[in-house]
Amino acid sequence: MSGDHGPRDYQGNSGSRANDAHKHRDKHKEKEHRHKDHKKDKEREKVKHSSSEHREHSDKKHREKEKVKHSDGSTDKHRERQKEDQEKRREEKDKPTVVECKPKKEKENGHARERWNSSSPAAIKSEPEEGNGYPSPKHKSLKRERLEEEFEYKAKKIKTENGKKSKKRKQEYEEEEDDDEEVIKPKMKTKDKKAGADSKKAKKEQEEKWKWWEEERATDGSKWRFLEHKGPVLAPPYEPLPGHVRFYYDGKPMKLTTGAEEVATFFAKMLDHEYTTKDIFRKNFYKDWRKEMTSEEKSKITDLNKCNFTEMSEYFKAQSEARKQMSKEEKLKIREENERVLQEYGFCVMDNHKERIGNFRIEPPGLFRGRGDHPKMGMLKRRIRPEDIIINCSKDSKHPKPPQGTRWKEVRHDNKVTWLVSWTENIQGSIKYIMLNPSSRIKGEKDWQKYETARRLKKCVDRLRAQYRDDWKSKEMRIRQRAVALYFIDKLALRAGNEKEEGETADTVGCCSLRVEHIKLYPKMDDQEYVVEFDFLGKDSIRYYNKMPVEKRVFKNLQLFLENKQPEDDLFDRLNTSILNKHLQELMDGLTAKVFRTYNASITLQQQLKELTSPEESIPAKILSYNRANRAVAILCNHQRAPPKTFEKSMQNLQTKIDEKQKQLSTVRKQLKGAKNEHKCSHDDKSKKMVEVKRKAVQRLEEQLMSLQMQATDREENKQIALGTSKLNYLDPRISVAWVKKWDVPIEKIYNKTQREKFAWAIDMAEEDYEF
């Protein structure tokens, strides 16, 4: 599969391209294209039966040959090996069943509180179940009632469970033992026996590690029932510069008013960055800076080029240097203070559990750093005040207090959303949120669900593929476009590609927003036929470059789509993400374009792991195999990184290490030989021991050398590829966990601490026979 992907380049080399595209678009007024000429549209509406079309039809016999090879390499011989009822149950959970509830008077949040928040077992007590359905999301007022029944509310200690619950759980996690205490114990039978033995530790662990995945999920669209937090940490106030640090205008020192000075420091802090040399950046900065100046300053400062920020810049550099040089005690003090803030603001209580917040600090003011050719780079990101901030929490929780003399913009109690704090950012006018950490229940459930959806796609992907292949022949243009786009999304793992407002963001595209200029068609290229070349900037202005042979029918369709279009016209002019997703939704419940990325990524990992892992290899070799499988996915998803600046050097360092090892090894080998000879002669104990010692040494060195070589290969192959994103967002962690268990690789080699926290659910539940 990785063979499908051509060489890739980096953003850097493509900068000029991006610029050109921009100019181009400006010339032809975009709007005219967007609101398309209707006559033209109608002409295009139906697919003409052109000559190519006829040829296509006569092509039928070749269809067999044309069978798509999917990136997972499987033409669907996946034995559905999953435990069926587990599956079913999952799915039930996924879609809430509608059931009528008998109307009951609603209690508002206020009421519910003691019960929800209470940790007393009484509060959790579940009533006898009536039916097994869940309330319809529409019956708002009834929900609460049901919720209480539905949700077995467990107190912090997930301890004993009574009949009903354990029955349920058992069905779901068959392997689970009846023993109540089992809940605490990690299910992995391998190492963690200690947990059970050391009861003190176990108790502690039990509190820390809440297994939310063993509990029922709310099905009514509510995200929580109780939420209490301390609010955000605001950006520290601006500290004016000391008198001796001056700003110069036109060579002369000039004292700025605090407001203007603050913005100037933002620029000064970025002086070393390439940004500050860019025209747009400077222009945007200057414009916004002027807004902060007094009229007097405005009249004096008329040219950014005459501004000298170097003294300020030097000052900040010295400051950060000084910070590094601080004594141990000072550093410790700072660390403790950070820890204190973290403890106070970094956690919230959600539904009886203390959960880590992801980003509890409000973004400080500064200059906007857009990626790629962003038209807004350099604009002032203004300071967020309490008056800009919306707080979301339980009505009956202790509300966070705004700082002395200020007030929040609003305090609301919306349990249909997961965020704790929000504010509107001034650059794009979008809303920013404070939400929970990936290890939290609320994120984890969603993540799990995401992979379950992808697994459902696996079950019907053949059907869908057959369908879109069929649609390539449709009489309707829109259907053909949809089908070809879907083919790209499936085969190349492209993103959906929403339309974007021009001039607001960098000019990047995804599948549906591809333009004519982004693809080139080659009926013949080298020894291949029907090659499509993609070259465009995707998310984060990362270049996507790929050449791929496509089926003839796709090729012909693309030619058709290109007819009579300008380079800057949309390739799929009758398609957008909402049309596409609506179609997908009809094909499978919960299916959207991005599910294909998840599905293809995960299935690729699984299949690559199977292919690459050889049972007899050493652990380091296995890890290399794992990373290679991971890499295949990263390449599929086009997850690139700029080669680290120190890459060459670090490679060299590793190489010298390897050379050294090799030298060592050969000397020790010689010694071993010598020792053997000696032993042959003397046959005494001492010489025998010596042989053993040397033999061990050789073995150890060999292992070390091997490991180093693995590392080197790994690093080399990884030069421009970022594994993290796919690992974190696209690969069903249970695949990795299963692999690790199967081959006895320590999980730490695959997931670091943070990752293990995020994937705790998978680590706990996946056994070695797990199949995606």
Added chain:
DNA sequence: CTAGAAACTTAGAAACCACGGC
């Protein structure tokens, strides 16, 4: 329906930090 807002996931870069070699 459509447009725009809202909510949430995905993304690479930068900042930070821990650790091993000198």
Added chain:
DNA sequence: GCCGTGGTTTCTAAGTTTCTAG
């Protein structure tokens, strides 16, 4: 103890999808 390096964590931009109002 210092320093460089590489891994980890933080940061926040940039996507996708869903929701809502007209």
